[in-house]
Amino acid sequence: MNSLQIGVLSIVAILALIALRTPIGVALGAVSFAGFCYLRNVDVALSMVREVPYSFAASWDLTAIPMFLLMGSITSVSGISGALFRAARLWFSGLPGGLAVATNIACAGFAAACGSSVAASAAMGRLAIPEMLRQGYDKSLATGVVASAGTLAALIPPSILFVLFGVFAQVSVVDLLMAGVLPGLLTAAVYTGMILVRCRLNPALAPPLSKEELATLKVDRWASLKDTWPLIALILGIIGGLYGGVVTATEAGAFGSTLSIVIATSQRRLDWKGLLHALRDAVGTTAQIFFVGMGAVLFTKLLALTGMSDYLVGAFGTWAQSPALVVSALSVVYLVLGCFLDPLGIMLITMPVFLPMFKALGLDLVWLGVLVVKYIEIGMLTPPLGMNVFVVKNVAPDIPLETIFKGVGWFLACEIVVMGLLIAYPQISLFLPNAMK
Numbered sequence: 001m002n003s004l005q006i007g008v009l010s011i012v013a014i015l016a017l018i019a020l021r022t023p024i025g026v027a028l029g030a031v032s033f034a035g036f037c038y039l040r041n042v043d044v045a046l047s048m049v050r051e052v053p054y055s056f057a058a059s060w061d062l063t064a065i066p067m068f069l070l071m072g073s074i075t076s077v078s079g080i081s082g083a084l085f086r087a088a089r090l091w092f093s094g095l096p097g098g099l100a101v102a103t104n105i106a107c108a109g110f111a112a113a114c115g116s117s118v119a120a121s122a123a124m125g126r127l128a129i130p131e132m133l134r135q136g137y138d139k140s141l142a143t144g145v146v147a148s149a150g151t152l153a154a155l156i157p158p159s160i161l162f163v164l165f166g167v168f169a170q171v172s173v174v175d176l177l178m179a180g181v182l183p184g185l186l187t188a189a190v191y192t193g194m195i196l197v198r199c200r201l202n203p204a205l206a207p208p209l210s211k212e213e214l215a216t217l218k219v220d221r222w223a224s225l226k227d228t229w230p231l232i233a234l235i236l237g238i239i240g241g242l243y244g245g246v247v248t249a250t251e252a253g254a255f256g257s258t259l260s261i262v263i264a265t266s267q268r269r270l271d272w273k274g275l276l277h278a279l280r281d282a283v284g285t286t287a288q289i290f291f292v293g294m295g296a297v298l299f300t301k302l303l304a305l306t307g308m309s310d311y312l313v314g315a316f317g318t319w320a321q322s323p324a325l326v327v328s329a330l331s332v333v334y335l336v337l338g339c340f341l342d343p344l345g346i347m348l349i350t351m352p353v354f355l356p357m358f359k360a361l362g363l364d365l366v367w368l369g370v371l372v373v374k375y376i377e378i379g380m381l382t383p384p385l386g387m388n389v390f391v392v393k394n395v396a397p398d399i400p401l402e403t404i405f406k407g408v409g410w411f412l413a414c415e416i417v418v419m420g421l422l423i424a425y426p427q428i429s430l431f432l433p434n435a436m437k
Helices: 003-019 024-039 042-057 061-078 080-092 098-111 117-134 139-154 160-169 173-179 181-201 211-243 249-266 272-306 308-315 323-337 343-361 365-379 387-395 401-424 427-435
Strands: none
Touching (some): 003 272, 003 308, 003 343, 024 042, 042 272, 061 080, 061 117, 061 160, 061 211, 061 272, 080 211, 098 117, 098 211, 117 387, 139 365, 139 401, 160 173, 160 343, 160 365, 173 181, 173 211, 173 427, 181 401, 181 427, 211 249, 272 343, 323 401, 387 401
């Protein structure tokens, strides 16, 4: 077999191993090692295995990942999400589908202190779903909004996926983080509009509150805001620092982690047991991400050695005059993979294949980074995998999966509108990064 055939075979082998439930990092590393042995020799393969993991782990940009993960763990353990949901409930309950709107807004706010779709859906699910069901909300709406709004955590900083994309694409992580802000807010706004229209047309989906209940809620509205100041402080510290160029992504993560510990401790919401739990969670998740990332870097070098990257660039070269066709192909690939693979796996498997093509075609990598992360998050909602859907199922075990997927379907329709706007108007993603320069 020639080198190009080895490149094709390596991609097929990795997908086959993943289908057999082999861990993604193991599949990437094993296939890459075998490829180096075949194309060169065992000594070269061992040398790559020895050097690549160290050079990957030593990347300064990647130090933002454990910091963001620790901040998200602290905020989850300390109950900041609870205070945010209570405030949103008091302010938005008077609207059609007010609790669903409040959940959506609370997820957008919590995203600025979390960075994980799964964590956001789990945290908000425990708070919001029982409350919506108690108020007589339609089960598909109650569960669908939690699963869908949780994906906002991957767009609004901090975002682990943007950090990884920035490292692999060799573009500014800060630019990517800021590029996710407006698309995240746009997604939340479109979700809110859909909820309001549906619940206005069909009040049975979300029974309105009585006048007495609304009067009671109005009394407590302003008082509820005082409990949300920790989140506001984190948002100003992270997004404000990044936008102002005061801090790098890593410094923002370190500052956010420190601030979240100080705030939670001062409010007596964090003890040693909670801190150790948060540290274990952050360290464990960081290890998983780095292990898969090391395998992805090895795979990138294998594809470069086989000439697969150059071949793909040449194959797509005829599309260079039509970015719409490139984005269409990108859409199909990510939507299909999103049905079967987890977000981290999708990104780290596809980046070695697609990045050389994007660079050769001269497409804006910051804009493409937003599209890639959006498509990956849409995959968190699509069957048969739909990780966010299964997270919600775990929170609400009595609600059938079909009901949750039915509720998610309305939000997937909203994503068609959002993706159309992001593709047609790249400045939605690029406005804030450009304004920083």
